[in-house]
Amino acid sequence: MSRAADLTTAFFARPASWPLVLTGLLLAAWLIHRYGWLNPYQQQILMYVGIHIILTASLNLVNGYMGEFAVGHAAFMAVGAYVSSLITVRLFPFQAAPLLFPLALLVGSLAAGIVGLLVAFPSFRTRGDYLAIVTLALNMIVKSAIENLEVIGGPRGFLGMQRLTTLPWVVFWVISSLWLLRNFIYANLGRGVLAIREDEVAAELLGVDTRRVKLHAFILSASLAGLAGGLFAHVVQFITPRSFDIVRSTEILVMVYLGGIGSLAGSVIGATVYTVALEWLRFLGQWRMAIAPLLLVFLMILRPTGIMGLREFVAFIPREERNLRARLEALGRGRQGWPPAGEAGRVGPHGPA
Amino acid sequence: MALLELQGVSRRFGGLQAVADLTLQVPEGELTALIGPNGAGKTTVFNLITGVYRPTGGRILFDGQDLVGLPPAAIVQRGIARTFQSIRLFKGLTALENVRIAHFARVTYGPGAWLSRGRPFREEEEAILAASYQWLERFGLARYALEPAGSLPYGDQRRLEIARAMATRPRLLLLDEPAAGMNPAEVEALMELIRWLQASFQVTIFLIEHQMRMVMGLCQVVHVLDFGRLIASGTPDEVRRHPRVLEAYLGQGAGGS
Numbered sequence: 326m327s328r329a330a331d332l333t334t335a336f337f338a339r340p341a342s343w344p345l346v347l348t349g350l351l352l353a354a355w356l357i358h359r360y361g362w363l364n365p366y367q368q369q370i371l372m373y374v375g376i377h378i379i380l381t382a383s384l385n386l387v388n389g390y391m392g393e394f395a396v397g398h399a400a401f402m403a404v405g406a407y408v409s410s411l412i413t414v415r416l417f418p419f420q421a422a423p424l425l426f427p428l429a430l431l432v433g434s435l436a437a438g439i440v441g442l443l444v445a446f447p448s449f450r451t452r453g454d455y456l457a458i459v460t461l462a463l464n465m466i467v468k469s470a471i472e473n474l475e476v477i478g479g480p481r482g483f484l485g486m487q488r489l490t491t492l493p494w495v496v497f498w499v500i501s502s503l504w505l506l507r508n509f510i511y512a513n514l515g516r517g518v519l520a521i522r523e524d525e526v527a528a529e530l531l532g533v534d535t536r537r538v539k540l541h542a543f544i545l546s547a548s549l550a551g552l553a554g555g556l557f558a559h560v561v562q563f564i565t566p567r568s569f570d571i572v573r574s575t576e577i578l579v580m581v582y583l584g585g586i587g588s589l590a591g592s593v594i595g596a597t598v599y600t601v602a603l604e605w606l607r608f609l610g611q612w613r614m615a616i617a618p619l620l621l622v623f624l625m626i627l628r629p630t631g632i633m634g635l636r637e638f639v640a641f642i643p644r645e646e647r648n649l650r651a652r653l654e655a656l657g658r659g660r661q662g663w664p665p666a667g668e669a670g671r672v673g674p675h676g677p678a
Numbered sequence: 679m680a681l682l683e684l685q686g687v688s689r690r691f692g693g694l695q696a697v698a699d700l701t702l703q704v705p706e707g708e709l710t711a712l713i714g715p716n717g718a719g720k721t722t723v724f725n726l727i728t729g730v731y732r733p734t735g736g737r738i739l740f741d742g743q744d745l746v747g748l749p750p751a752a753i754v755q756r757g758i759a760r761t762f763q764s765i766r767l768f769k770g771l772t773a774l775e776n777v778r779i780a781h782f783a784r785v786t787y788g789p790g791a792w793l794s795r796g797r798p799f800r801e802e803e804e805a806i807l808a809a810s811y812q813w814l815e816r817f818g819l820a821r822y823a824l825e826p827a828g829s830l831p832y833g834d835q836r837r838l839e840i841a842r843a844m845a846t847r848p849r850l851l852l853l854d855e856p857a858a859g860m861n862p863a864e865v866e867a868l869m870e871l872i873r874w875l876q877a878s879f880q881v882t883i884f885l886i887e888h889q890m891r892m893v894m895g896l897c898q899v900v901h902v903l904d905f906g907r908l909i910a911s912g913t914p915d916e917v918r919r920h921p922r923v924l925e926a927y928l929g930q931g932a933g934g935s
């Protein structure tokens with residue numbers, strides 16, 4: 326392809342490249358945070374971008390890679406947000422909260438994962454509208470459950486969180502989440518996820534334990550959304566049930582289908598473009614909220630695979646998978662003496678290729 | 679010894695008796711055929727064996743153990759693989775990926791391994807890659823390894839489906855009209871491929887086929903199904919002359935070779 330693509334490929338082919346880039350990113354984030362290289366408003370937008378990247382990639386696992394249609398991702402975000410906030414505000418001593426913040430995030434993420442389990446079971450049956458209805462219902466149930474829990478503020482919301490989410494933390498969690506998803510996708514369970522998208526019955530008939538695959542995918546997806554919820558709560562420092570309504574879920578859907586299904590690069594692009602664009606459109610006021618649903622409808626009709634559409638940047642593909650062609654060539658060379666004695670009695674009718 | 683044994687297997691779809699009290703055996707190491715006119719219930723028999731549908735009656739014994747009630751993935755692990763009448767490849771994935779997925783159940787590494795992508799992970803993945811590529815090579819499909827399966831020529835898609843099924847290392851391979859839509863030369867090559875598979879991998883083959891030529895050339899025993907009932911069993915020659923078989927096929931004018 327293009328020269329730029331070649332250079333990128335060559336760069337990421339070197340083992341030392343990734344650690345270098347990631348350290349650089351973290352360092353930059355820390356410097357921006359520490360020395361105020363960007364003003365607080367700009368930093369906040371960057372943090373939203375990061376949080377949205379995690380949300381988008383997590384939903385992409387279920388909707389893009391696995392081909393299901395879950396529509397209530399804000400429910401998991403809510404669980405992560407409320408659980409982590411309760412921990413940092415009510416459980417941790419004020420001074421120790423910044424240090425223990427990651428712990429609170431992980432517990433919130435775990436709680437969201439458990440709720441994700443509830444959605445995994447209905448998905449065992451068949452795919453399609455059924456899951457959409459279940460996830461939509463879950464979104465509404467979680468929202469009204471919080472509204473009815475006076476101990477956590479009910480409809481008035483919950484506050485008192487310190488601003489524990491900082492740009493370096495966001496960058497750290499984005500990197501971790503994408504790394505986790507990448508390693509999941511490019512391994513056995515991930516292959517199962519793709520097989521389910523392509524043809525669930527055929528997958529099952531090749532020995533893919535589709536229930537185990539779905540269980541993993543839903544739990545992983547929900548926990549990451551919960552993590553994003555925790556980060557979000559500690560940026561805005563005030564959460565209400567309305568922060569996690571169906572409009573929020575729709576926004577996550579938009580980012581997935583804008584950036585591209587089945588693609589981590591697409592998730593990054595979708596989240597970034599949407600978040601920044603929405604900031605520019607601030608002058609529209611309340612009308613902004615109409616953008617997400619409209620955009621979703623247009624995207625589903627015009628380009629349901631999104632900008633990246635099942636393609637991936639080389640940087641997001643593990644080295645072993647990127648080198649497939651070379652590895653196959655090596656395998657082909659190594660088998661000049663085919664067929665190996667004992668394995669196959671005769672040469673195949675089409676000969677060794 | 680029969681590797682697969684159907685004992686009084688039945689399946690109803692509402693008012694339709696798709697398979698009725700079917701009893702037959704598939705002997706180990708042999709090539710057995712299941713034939714019958716359109717809608718006779720042949721594919722349904724495969725769907726019952728592989729757990730896609732549950733029989734409304736009867737038992738299905740594989741290697742002496744009842745398969746009824748097991749989920750399809752568990753049946754595959756016992757050693758039964760199949761292809762489909764209408765090709766069901768993972769069309770958007772590469773030919774290589776199609777075959778790699780067939781290794782799913784045999785992967786032993788756990789979460790620690792795929793999280794870290796360390797040595798145990800890479801070694802097992804390398805073995806899967808090598809085995810998958812070898813299956814592609816054996817079927818003459820190596821050059822398509824990194825092409826989307828849906829972009830392969832029709833005949834190669836059919837063979838890729840067999841390669842993918844073989845990658846699960848079955849003891850019993852169910853082929854549902856593998857020659858459908860092939861020209862005579864392709865059918866000839868396919869017959870050779872099936873014989874080679876059976877000889878090289880000690881796999882028992884149970885084959886659904888419309889084309890009598892294919893059945894005559896390959897199989898020792900043929901079972902004939904009509905309206906879900908077994909109407910004849912025997913060598914291809916016996917079956918071809920069987921009055922009830924002639925009658926069944928006459929109705930649609932597609933008898934003989």
Ligand SMILES: Nc1ncnc2c1ncn2[C@@H]1O[C@H](COP(=O)(O)OP(=O)(O)OP(=O)(O)O)[C@@H](O)[C@H]1O
Binds near residue numbers: 694715718720721723
């Ligand atoms: N899931 C189903 N629901 C209802 N009816 C079904 C179902 N599957 C099959 N049938 C019916 O059962 C009968 C047998 O179908 P089957 O596909 O097994 O026939 P077949 O012998 O494979 O035919 P062909 O040669 O056309 O492939 C048909 O009448 C078909 O319509």
Ligand SMILES: [Mg+2]
Binds near residue numbers: 720722
């Ligand atoms: Mg059929």
